[in-house]
Amino acid sequence: MSLLEIKNLHASVNGNEILKGIDLTVNAGEVHSIMGPNGSGKSTLAQVLARRESYIVTAGSITFDGKDLLEMKTEDAACEGLFMAFQYPVEIPGISNAYFLRAALNAVLKYRGQDEMDAIDFLPLLKEKMRMLEMDERFLNRPVNEGFSGGEKKRNEIVQMAVLEPKLAVLDETDSGLDIDALKIVAKGVNAMRNKNRAMVLVTHYQRLLDYIVPDFVHVLVNGRIVKSGGPELALELEEKGYSWTEPELAGKR
């Protein structure tokens, strides 16, 4: 059974249809990259997977780990093991990173009927994950994302992913706003989390990220549809030729 099964997915935002029939199957252990030009629907796909309410699914189905994802509340999807690393991580003033992450982990543990973690057990775990992403300990007590640089925010997302250990991680433009050093650190953190039970969907505009996180599959999304799928070599071809060469194919299908 596949971990994620998307069939004929149509979705709208503010009444505009953005996704126009997506089919995608992701198995445990696989890393898929969704690439495409601006406005193609990449981020919409990520938001729909994360169950953002303002993104309305008008047709199709999504099965996640054998369950109907579209029946789940946002927080329940998260507790079932679906994680999204945000393109623009949000600031929560006055709430420390450590407090927030423990609340998140405990919400997930509680959902799964497991014992919640107290601060004494949690802190070493969090510190370990932060070291992996080369984040200073002072970020423990800083309010969530407040005053963080772009790179620090993105690293903080991966720290959260490492703490929550999801089954499926959707990384939405995680490479945007990162300099090359930060990109390497993030990639190292993400690669360390690859295993046979976990799948990842990397949403990205540029091939650059895929030099460091090599995907098993690459899909090209144009105008709300996947127009081409292939292996990692497809990303290189895109880098060379740009996205325009995929468009005639799309036109040809019409």
Next chain:
Amino acid sequence: MSSTVNQINDLTQQEYKWGFVTSIDEDRLPPGLNEDVVRAISLKKGEPEFMMEWRLKAYRYWATLERKHAEPTWANVKYPPIDYQALSYYSAPKQKKELKSLDEVDPEILDTYAKLGIPLHEQKLLAGVAVDAVFDSVSVATTFKAKLAEAGVIFCSFSEAVKNHPELVKKYLGSVVPYTDNFFATLNAAVFSDGSFVYVPKGVRCPMELSTYFRINAQNTGQFERTLIIADEGASVSYLEGCTAPIRDENQLHAAVVELITHDNATIKYSTVQNWYPGDKEGKGGIYNFVTKRGKALGKNSKISWTQVETGSAITWKYPSCILQGDNSVGEFYSVALTNNYQQADTGTKMIHIGKNTKSTVVSKGISAGHGQNTYRGMIKILKGATGARNYTQCDSLLIGDKCGAHTFPYIEVKNASARMEHEASTSKIGEDQIFYLQQRGITKEEAVSMIINGFCKAVFKELPMEFAVEAQKLLSISLEGSVG
């Protein structure tokens, strides 16, 4: 987006939990206000001559204000005119004789406080908080008296202070808020029935937190309590007050006065969690909370710190202020004001810098939900002699939903060029993106909102005594439940 707004509305629709009525016999004066009523109040309380005279002077002055319709209208709140002759100015639980101990307090009243979570029995008070309970207009019980007396601290009802410590009352009453101060303070001076009195003698650090719990029960009465706290040289005290009232359809007037005085090197910390009945979802009923609170940092190096969490009342009109007279004196104001449904709040502070090197800090957090209107009004005044004065003001507003309002009126008046002033202000909406972010990490929408709001208020909550901070966080969540879902 609209679904979020609806859910926001759901979370703020939580019922008021303290709205029950206690049935007890009450001793009350018929409605109306004139010199005879003022005399009757004074006589009922067995007050000395000077008190009655002071009340009468206040009443006569108030009568001139009323004729001139001098009720303040500058606040950013709307309410129909109040008929001051329709109110009763005295209501007290009926008592047959003077109480000797807590065991003699009407069990119905003790039961009321138990329901409110205020254990009056001293043996239960493990937290070490001394409590004075004011039921309608009369103080019904003060705990831990003996232990406080040992330290030399006087903590009693205002009525008792008038009888047992008239010299202190005479010296300080009206010295910070004179009876001519403003319409509501003048009214209070004429008819106030009780309140709390604290005197901490030289060099004494009060051994426990002092607390007063105010409860309005009776119908068609105003509640006019008066609190006076004096910290003598080198003394310090932390004082807390809490308040609730039953659910009633008509509005009730609460016009209190608080005066604080610090001598050299003394500190008073005054914390309030105000949860008077706010009215229903349509804005019917609720308390008019028209309160004058002011502290005078009289002595050098003295400090007055106000912390307030205002979640109740239909209308709040309140500006806890500091007169920084002593050199190097410090004034602080930390405030969280929440308005939900049709609540209106116009609140803030005045910091009057008179002495040299005086310092003030103002941190105000306004939260508006439903149709609530929240106004910060603050004045920072640096007088000519206040060389080296400093002020820092931070004033943030948070909006929940799209039908509420936040307003800010900062006044700054500087007459000494060496003053340093900082003013920061922000207005933000509780973001759908913030809620989504927390939900995507597994946190429910209710918890997400509660977390965002607690984060927003953190700078104020950390000023509250520990148990109160927890209480305040809970209260805020309850007051907002239904506004975000």
